[in-house]
Amino acid sequence: MTMNTIAVPTRREAQPSVAGVFGYAAAHIHRAAAAVWPDQSVYLECHVPSVTGYVQRARIGDRLLYAKTSLLGVSLVSLLRGACGTWSTVLEAQREYENRSDGLLNREAAQLRLLAEMGGPTACPLAGLRTGVIFTEPVPGPTLGELLLERPGDTAVLLDRTFVELRALHRPGAARQLAAVGVIEERSITGTFLRKFNGLLGTLYMDQLGVSRREAEQRQEMLQLVHRSVGRLRRLRMRLPSADGTSLAYGDLKPEHVVFPDGIDGRPVFLDPGLLRASRMVDIAKLVSRTVLTLAARRPRAPAVHQVLYGLDAFVKSQVPMLSGRERNLWLANLMMLWLMDTVNIMTTYLSAPLALPLPRAGAALIDRAVPVFSMVESASADLEGGTAVHGTWDGALDAALAVVS
Structure with a gap:
């Protein structure tokens, strides 16, 4: 077996460091790969930037796989901020965590198996699992995010094809297929929001x-927008119905997690499931949120922006259930609240990441767009809370999204 050199720090820092965490995680992935494939060479080719788990592209013999590990089931940003204690405390707790059957990646592996048994939606194949490391097969082809930028006029079609594949999850009663211990609540929009912005700790986090x-000047403006937005969204959460249901949501439905191996005319394949018991509204909201942020990060030409937002508008309106007028308005208001919450969740994660942590390309770009993004959230949440007609609020939010991207 060939092993590339990995430097693992021997000094125990008072708080987890990027070097310490990355060294530990890479060595752990290498050991896990060697245990699963003892007769194969193992080479870790490159690190894949992420704010959640530690991901490596790995060559195992002649196979190219993606390997992911998680420390204590929390995001890398939370871990590096010291949310789980000192590095020595984390290492001690991690040894126990890796042996737990309900660890985050054990649940993700179980979800990939469930999706394969259900016959759809098609997800990336599970290649192996060992002591808190999951190995998955790569899925070649353009992502939904790439296709939206290349074929903006087909936005509504692409989004509709994505959701057609998710019908088995979104039908009533689908939640019965997922055991309670198999849910990945860590991907819940409202759950994440309420954990982040809870009481005094939430205030200190925002500050x-x-x-x-x-x-400093831009930061002060940004913080004012964040505080106002979070306060409004917390109040809206108390007023609006929850997005619970008897169906399943894919959970981590982002444009980069939907791949079209056979191009726009083929069926999509999904990456990184985060199944949870929730209405399909959760999937719609996350896809709206991350599509707008993709545009904000990439800044395509104006005609493409208009086409994507027009297609997004058409898709969302086609998804509104056949309900009475008042219930339709509540549904759309709840969808918007989830959209805005998810945007706050991921933006604050990027902004709280230490400088030494490599960010995904979109994350680095969005930090520079923080004030316009939070201005969009602030104005849309103000309209929602103020009782503006919901369809007018939706149209206003799309106008605000256009301003962010422009």
Whole structure:
């Protein structure tokens, strides 16, 4: 077996460091791969930037796989901020966590098996699982995010094809197929929001956003927008019905997690499931949120932006259930609240990441767009809370999204 050199720090830092965490995670992935495929050479080709788990592209013999590990089931950003204690405390807890059957990646592997048994939606194949490391097969082809930028006029068609594949999850009663211990609540929009912005700790968290990444003047403007937006969204959460249901949501439905191996005319394949018991509204909201943020990060030409947002509008309106007028308005208001919550969730994660942590390309770009993005959230949440007609609020939010991207 060939092993590439990995430097694992021997000194125990008071708080987890990027070097310490990455060294530990890479060595752990290497050991797990060697245990699963003892007769194969193991080479870790490159790190894949992420704010959630540690991901490596690995060559096992002649196979190219993606390997992911998680420390204590929390995001890398939370871990590096010291949310789980000192590095020595984390290492001690991690040894126990890796042997738990309900660990995050054990649940993700179980979900990939369930999706394969259900016959759809098609997800990336599970290649192996060992002591808190999951190995999956790569899925070649353009992602939904790439196709939206290349074929903006086909936005509504692409989104509709994505959701057609998810019908088996979104039908009533589908939640019975997933055992309670198999749910990945860590991908819940409202659950994440309420954990992040809870009481005094939530206030302190907000006050530290962007300390090392934004200039003082811009940072103060951003913090005011964040505080106002979070306050409104918390109040809206108390007023609006929850998105619980008897169906399943894919959970981590982002444009980069939907791949079209056979191009726009083929069926999509899904990456990184985060199944949870929830209405399909959760999937719609996350896809709206991340599509707008993709545009904000990539800044395509104006005609393409208009086409994508027009297609997004058409798709969402086609998904509104056949309900009475008041119930339709509540549904759309709840969808918007989830959209805005998810945007706050991921933006604050990027802004709280230490400088040494490599960010995904979109994350780095969005930090520079923080004030316009939070201005969109602030204005849309104000309209929602103020009782503006919901369809007018939706149209206003799309106008605000256009301003962010432009």
